[in-house]
Amino acid sequence: MRRLFQEKTTRNNTVTYLMVIAAYVLMQLLLSGGHISSALQGQLVPITAYIVMAVSLNLTVGVLGELSLGHAGFMSVGAFSGVIMSFLLESQIASPGLRLLLSMIIGAIVAGIFGFLIGIPVMRLQGDYLAIVTLAFGEIIKNVMNTIYIGLDAEGLKLSMSSSAALNLVEGGKTIINGPMGAVGIKKLSTFTAGFVLILITLFIVLNLINSRAGRAIMAVRDNKIAAESLGISVWRYRMMAFITSATLAGAAGALYALNYSTVIARKFDFNTSILVLVFVVLGGMGNIRGSIIAATILTVLPEVLRAFNDIRMLAYAVILILVMLARNNARLKRLFGQIKGIFTRQQAVVNIEEGGDSLD
Amino acid sequence: MILLTEKERTRMVPVPSHSIIPERDLEQRPILEVSRLGINFGGLVAVDDFNVIVGRSEISGLIGPNGAGKTTIFNLLTKVYEPTSGAILLDGQSTEKMNTVQINKAGIARTFQNIRLFPSLSVEDNIKIGLHNQFKYDMLTGILRLPRFFSAEKHAREKVRELLSIFNMEHMAKYKAGSLPYGAQRRLEFLRALATNPKLLLLDEPAAGMNPSETEDLMKHIQKIRDQFNIAIMLIEHDMRLVMGICEGIAVINYGRIIAKGTPEEIQANPEVIEAYLGKKKDERHADRQ
Amino acid sequence: MAFLSYLISGISLGSIYAIIALGYTMVYGIAKMLNFAHGDVIMVGGYMAYMATTEFGWSPLPSTLFAMAVCTLLGVLIEQFAYKPLRRAPSLAVLITAIGVSYFLQNAALLLWSANPKSFTSVVPFGTLRLFDGRLIISGTAMFTIIICIVIIVGLSAIVHRTKVGKAMRAVSEDRDAAQLMGVSVNRTISTTFAIGSALAAIAGVLLSSAYPILMPTSGAMPGIKAFTAAVFGGIGSIPGAFLGGILLGIIEILGKAYISTQLSDAIVFAVLIIILLVKPTGLLGRKVLVKV
Ligand SMILES: Nc1ncnc2c1ncn2[C@@H]1O[C@H](COP(=O)(O)OP(=O)(O)O)[C@@H](O)[C@H]1O
Numbered sequence: 037m038r039r040l041f042q043e044k045t046t047r048n049n050t051v052t053y054l055m056v057i058a059a060y061v062l063m064q065l066l067l068s069g070g071h072i073s074s075a076l077q078g079q080l081v082p083i084t085a086y087i088v089m090a091v092s093l094n095l096t097v098g099v100l101g102e103l104s105l106g107h108a109g110f111m112s113v114g115a116f117s118g119v120i121m122s123f124l125l126e127s128q129i130a131s132p133g134l135r136l137l138l139s140m141i142i143g144a145i146v147a148g149i150f151g152f153l154i155g156i157p158v159m160r161l162q163g164d165y166l167a168i169v170t171l172a173f174g175e176i177i178k179n180v181m182n183t184i185y186i187g188l189d190a191e192g193l194k195l196s197m198s199s200s201a202a203l204n205l206v207e208g209g210k211t212i213i214n215g216p217m218g219a220v221g222i223k224k225l226s227t228f229t230a231g232f233v234l235i236l237i238t239l240f241i242v243l244n245l246i247n248s249r250a251g252r253a254i255m256a257v258r259d260n261k262i263a264a265e266s267l268g269i270s271v272w273r274y275r276m277m278a279f280i281t282s283a284t285l286a287g288a289a290g291a292l293y294a295l296n297y298s299t300v301i302a303r304k305f306d307f308n309t310s311i312l313v314l315v316f317v318v319l320g321g322m323g324n325i326r327g328s329i330i331a332a333t334i335l336t337v338l339p340e341v342l343r344a345f346n347d348i349r350m351l352a353y354a355v356i357l358i359l360v361m362l363a364r365n366n367a368r369l370k371r372l373f374g375q376i377k378g379i380f381t382r383q384q385a386v387v388n389i390e391e392g393g394d395s396l397d
Numbered sequence: 398m399i400l401l402t403e404k405e406r407t408r409m410v411p412v413p414s415h416s417i418i419p420e421r422d423l424e425q426r427p428i429l430e431v432s433r434l435g436i437n438f439g440g441l442v443a444v445d446d447f448n449v450i451v452g453r454s455e456i457s458g459l460i461g462p463n464g465a466g467k468t469t470i471f472n473l474l475t476k477v478y479e480p481t482s483g484a485i486l487l488d489g490q491s492t493e494k495m496n497t498v499q500i501n502k503a504g505i506a507r508t509f510q511n512i513r514l515f516p517s518l519s520v521e522d523n524i525k526i527g528l529h530n531q532f533k534y535d536m537l538t539g540i541l542r543l544p545r546f547f548s549a550e551k552h553a554r555e556k557v558r559e560l561l562s563i564f565n566m567e568h569m570a571k572y573k574a575g576s577l578p579y580g581a582q583r584r585l586e587f588l589r590a591l592a593t594n595p596k597l598l599l600l601d602e603p604a605a606g607m608n609p610s611e612t613e614d615l616m617k618h619i620q621k622i623r624d625q626f627n628i629a630i631m632l633i634e635h636d637m638r639l640v641m642g643i644c645e646g647i648a649v650i651n652y653g654r655i656i657a658k659g660t661p662e663e664i665q666a667n668p669e670v671i672e673a674y675l676g677k678k679k680d681e682r683h684a685d686r687q
Numbered sequence: 688m689a690f691l692s693y694l695i696s697g698i699s700l701g702s703i704y705a706i707i708a709l710g711y712t713m714v715y716g717i718a719k720m721l722n723f724a725h726g727d728v729i730m731v732g733g734y735m736a737y738m739a740t741t742e743f744g745w746s747p748l749p750s751t752l753f754a755m756a757v758c759t760l761l762g763v764l765i766e767q768f769a770y771k772p773l774r775r776a777p778s779l780a781v782l783i784t785a786i787g788v789s790y791f792l793q794n795a796a797l798l799l800w801s802a803n804p805k806s807f808t809s810v811v812p813f814g815t816l817r818l819f820d821g822r823l824i825i826s827g828t829a830m831f832t833i834i835i836c837i838v839i840i841v842g843l844s845a846i847v848h849r850t851k852v853g854k855a856m857r858a859v860s861e862d863r864d865a866a867q868l869m870g871v872s873v874n875r876t877i878s879t880t881f882a883i884g885s886a887l888a889a890i891a892g893v894l895l896s897s898a899y900p901i902l903m904p905t906s907g908a909m910p911g912i913k914a915f916t917a918a919v920f921g922g923i924g925s926i927p928g929a930f931l932g933g934i935l936l937g938i939i940e941i942l943g944k945a946y947i948s949t950q951l952s953d954a955i956v957f958a959v960l961i962i963i964l965l966v967k968p969t970g971l972l973g974r975k976v977l978v979k980v
């Protein structure tokens with residue numbers, strides 16, 4: 037057992053898994069005891085979806101080091117394709133769990149394909165120009181999903197860009213996506229347990245990726261593109277890999293999220309949602325997966341907790357956000373935190389040596 | 398640009414009457430043959446008509462005043478910059494269609510004048526990244542932790558130890574690269590380049606910022622590494638003791654052009670080199686350039 | 688003729704985007720940050736002018752000046768309290784703080800003025816122009832907006848290129864540390880930039896509300912995003928780029944609405960942006976960043 041914990045990263049990752057599992061078990065206990073308000077119960081699946089969103093965005097922003105302002109676009113793509121899949125499977129598969137699983141897989145795959153497609157222009161750009169293309173992508177998806185009508189009848193899937201009437205559905209057919217009204221008549225399939233499992237899968241993928249050859253290459257690209265290339269690492273390939281993986285996971289989260297409601301509109305996945313998830317990532321710490329999980333949870337629950345101060349709660353949220361950012365970047369506070377941390381962690385795996393430290397002979 | 402035939406190459410590459418390639422390498426194909434290499438940035442001709450042949454196990458040096466174009470030559474050889482003219486043969490193969498990544502896979506590794514480590518990663522990971530194309534497994538193998546992952550990682554770790562031991566840096570494996578002292582950072586960058594298993598290693602000012610005893614140590618190591626790995630090393634350096642001490646062939650660059658080529662003894666005796674180094678008045682230099 | 692009138696309304700809308708984009712681009716060029724709260728300063732400008740005209744009963748010009756004064760003060764205060772402490776922080780930290788400021792302004796507006804839309808009385812002093820026997824109709828708002836935009840771009844160019852403040856701005860934008868060494872007060876220059884940018888945002892708010900007279904706490908968000916896009920489109924950091932990007936964005940949006948699809952106009956705008964960036968990765972007039980190795 038001791039051996040397992042020797043490597044700092046392994047120990048760190050184990051703590052993350054244990055934390056998630058413990059939180060899940062605790063919630064289940066509280067739920068069965070009837071201690072959870074119905075408002076919070078309604079938040080459970082969204083929280084798990086946002087955790088997956090935050091962890092996957094951290095792969096792009098923290099691990100790859102590129103700012104994405106359109107992560108909700110991938111969530112949207114996953115949500116709507118997942119919903120369509122769930123309708124298609126409704127008459128084929130009896131088990132709701134299996135239907136949810138297949139819908140999430142489809143949501144993930146479709147979002148992954150979009151990740152690749154948007155990745156083509158994105159990979160050619162740098163910095164803020166890259167960010168604006170992800171923003172543009174998110175807005176395009178929102179806009180297009182707002183004007184699309186999709187129906188399902190005995191003849192199969194039908195698409196229209198003008199109205200649901202134009203779908204010409206035959207007897208017994210139903211509209212799945214109704215333009216600005218979004219996806220309607222969804223059968224609720226998502227459960228808290230499904231969300232929990234998706235978090236575990238996401239952690240497994242992201243943490244193992246980071247601690248492997250491909251993950252190191254991604255971080256090399258983040259730290260220094262020219263050096264990475266000079267060592268035979270294809271910058272395009274690894275940026276794309278991180279970007280697609282991130283999009284795929286967001287797609288799964290989108291399907292999970294959408295299948296938790298009876299209707300879902302495209303505006304749910306707009307720029308503000310992308311920004312919200314970005315806030316989770318930055319507050320949780322760049323590249324810090326556990327931090328993303330904690331930040332996503334707290335910041336999703338916080339507005340609920342602040343509901344008591346109904347009028348000013350969002351104002352309070354904004355003020356807290358600003359103050360936290362200021363405090364985190366305050367040199368004096370940082371030093372203080374460092375000292376406190378130093379008391380508790382006697383041995384550090386990554387040691388910092390002061391400039392001009394001892395020579396090597 | 399066309400691939401040069403054997404005959405064209407000999408015509409285009411002016412092999413100096415007295416070759417400076419060490420005798421032991423003469424029998425074998427040179428590792429690097431460069432002819433008429435040049436680049437301009439807008440109006441500035443940074444490198445012009447650069448010709449050189451490097452032996453397979455040669456330690457060679459590029460020297461010259463600041464801004465002469467030495468680093469630019471490294472950038473051209475590694476395709477960080479695309480040459481405006483000229484041909485490069487690496488181990489007999491034209492690099493015309495290659496990019497930086499392919500150049501490394503074909504056998505050139507380098508360090509940078511302004512160190513470019515992966516500062517947020519550990520020393521060990523920096524070198525493992527250098528081993529990227531030595532111990533391969535795909536992304537899924539890594540995520541699913543298949544057996545291949547464990548064996549490749551184990552071998553990579555062993556190789557990292559072995560490389561670190563060259564500079565007695567094993568105890569630093571877990572340190573963050575960005576927090577190392579300057580000299581150690583240079584040595585780490587050297588090892589990281591070596592990890593890619595190059596045939597030709599380019600070192601851009603490897604002794605910069607080092608004290609005399611560190612430099613002395615580095616000289617020994619450069620020779621040792623050349624012997625042990627049997628590779629060619631080309632270095633840019635201002636420390637004349639190092640250059641004259643270990644380089645077998647030296648090219649002196651001034652204003653983007655080779656002004657002298659030869660053995661250390663010949664270079665030291667060359668009046669033009671002495672002039673370029675001691676410097677003339679600015680206008681005289683400009684007159685020279687015309 | 689229809690095309691011409693679409694073109695004119697495109698240029699008019701584009702003029703508003705351009706004025707907002709100028710604020711984005713100046714702050715980016717000089718403070719090296721994306722001020723995401725800029726769009727919400729527009730909204731505040733709109734509300735201030737609304738208050739002045741409907742509640743205090745002021746006439747358009749003093750109302751606009753009042754909005755400009757409040758926004759200038761607001762911009763400087765935001766910079767002092769939220770951004771200045773983060774001068775040396777990672778750019779993402781500043782971005783998130785700016786987002787916090789944006790939330791703050793929107794929710795403060797929600798508390799002060801509620802979510803109910805306010806109908807804004809136009810400040811435009813002249814009426815509709817009919818040309819070619821009434822076949823070409825140009826609204827007073829459109830003409831007024833275009834004229835104001837031209838005045839602003841000329842004025843701003845004069846400030847940047849002719850005055851001492853402008854020289855300081857260019858110096859700080861080129862190299863902050865070197866400018867500091869040369870005796871330029873970096874803090875004061877950045878403050879001035881925020882002041883100018885926010886005053887412009889107020890003007891944009893008044894013009895926007897005159898053209899689309901429905902005012903809500905979120906009114907600034909979408910024009911903000913579009914103007915940011917326009918700034919990137921033209922090459923962020925470049926003043927002529929912001930102008931060009933804004934105008935082009937307005938034209939594309941209106942023509943897209945008229946000839947392709949009303950609902951998909953946003954998608955068209957953003958798709959064109961992506962295509963432009965594919966061809967010119969640093970925007971239309973952006974400087975290519977040279978990486979020396
Ligand atoms: N990317 C670039 N763009 C423009 N000029 C460059 C670039 N890289 C190098 N130069 C110029 O080329 C000349 C040679 O530079 P360099 O090769 O770095 O000299 P050194 O011999 O000191 O290594 C210098 O005048 C330098 O300014």
Ligand SMILES: [Mg+2]
Nearest residue numbers: 467468469510
């Ligand atoms: Mg150099």
